[in-house]
Amino acid sequence: MRRLSASSSPFFFLLLMLCCGWARASMGLAELPAAPGDGPVTVFYPSADAARLIKRARFTLDVAAQGAPAPGNGRLVVVSHGSGGAPWVHADIARSLVEAGFVVAMPEHKADNYKDDSNPGPDSWTIRPAEVSRAIDAVAQxxxxxxxxxxxxxxxxxxxxxxxxxxxxAGGRWSPAAFTRHCEANLVDDFQSCVGLITRLTGGPLDGIKKWAALLVIRHRFGDDATPREHTDPRIAAIVAGVPSSADFDMASLANPRVPLGLITAGQDRWLVPRFHSDRVLAACLPRCELIADMPTGGHGALLSPPPPGLSGLIGDMLNDTPGFDRPNVLQDVNAKTTAFFRTHLLP
Known part of the structure; x- marks a missing residue:
């Protein structure tokens, strides 16, 4: 009978995985089909299968597409993308989490994603939390x-x-009416937050028409609907908010987050100006929340990793790196701190 050497024993490989962790595993990639009314859910996870380069949209990913899942740490993290976003711009934070043993699920938010960006803003914000809950359900099934x-x-x-x-x-309450009030009071100083990427103020003679039209549309769509929007999922036990849109929240509702809450801020964010957004959240929730990382030279797109290539015009101004931003070192540090936050609050 052939003798098995230690290095060829299945037990040896199991022991190696247990001793050395799953950091050497590939990052698997799978897409769960869309349920009625929802988009697909993209899943990144530890896999023992070999990785290879694949193309997704404009991105090249080194993953084990449809690879067999390998045991990790038993915990799931759900990622919610930004307006018009895609799973691929969060592949680096996904990899950091997967290398720590997490499974990562990314729902495609309806009418506010890279395939269909027809209805961003408060309409999308209303339904997104429930889409996160259904993404957990999809993985569970x-x-x-x-x-x-x-x-x-x-x-x-x-x-x-x-x-x-x-x-x-995390327990925050907001309303469309609060969004309207914010834009009425701060339209010029937080213009892109209120109108998105449709246009910008240039200091020219058309600025008055742009401001009038913006407020007309905002008041018509969102008006005085002060019904609080809130959603709770008892399965969610730790949350990280990166450069969050937050001017429409009742800050008192964030003074005592229902679960551990970490924030990541960017000092040069020109899309969601910090004094109206992340700075207000920090002022409301500290010391009951945690500042995971501040990126003083980071812009709004600093957390998009890998960043979308070849952006120009207004979207490039909003998302491309600002001068002096040390992307490789900063993002490696931020992703490590984010992963450590989830490890602290989700693992035994």
Whole structure:
């Protein structure tokens, strides 16, 4: 009978995985099909299968596409993308989490994603938290992942509009009327937050018409609807909000977050000006929340990693790196701190 050497024994490989962790595993990639009324859910996870380069939209990813899931740490983190966003711009934070043993799920938010960006803003913000909950359900129902996960303590990460989702799930209350009031009072100073990427103020003779039209549309769409929007999912046990859209929140509702809440801020954010957004949240929730990282030279797109290539015009001005931003070192540090936050609050 052939003798097995230690290095060829299945037990040896199991022991190696247990001793050395799953950091050497590939990052698997799968897409759960869309349920009625929802978009698909993209899942990144530890996989023992070999990775290879694949193309997704304008991005090249080094993943084990449809690879067999490998055991990790048993915990799930859901990521909520920004307006018009895609899973691929969060691949680096996903990789950091996967290398720590987490499974990462990213729902495609209806009418506010890279395939269809027809209805961003308060309409999307209203439905996004429930889409996060249904993404947890979708992972729980998939036999590839259900047996590997304990879903009593789920993490949630959101960036920009996804940060708005994160604050909602942390116990924050907001309303369309609050958004209208913010834009009425601060339209010039927070113009892109109120109108998105449709246009910008230039100091020219058309600025008056732009401001009038912006307020006309905002008042017509969102008006005086002061019904508080809130959503709770008891499975979610730790939340990170990166450069969150937050000017429409009742800050008193964020003074005592219902779960551990971490924030990531960018000092040069010109899309969601910090004094109206992340700075207000920090002022409301400290010391009951945690500033995971501040990026003094980071702009609004600093957390998009990898960043979308070749952006120009207004969207480039909003998302491209600002001068002096040390992207490789800053993002490595921020992703490590974010992963450590989830490890602290989700693992035994």
């Amino acid at each position: 998939d036999p590839r992942f259900a047996s590997l996960l304990k879903l009593d303590k789920v993490g949630m990460y959101g960036m920009s509009a996804g940060g708005h989702t994160a604050l909602s799930l």
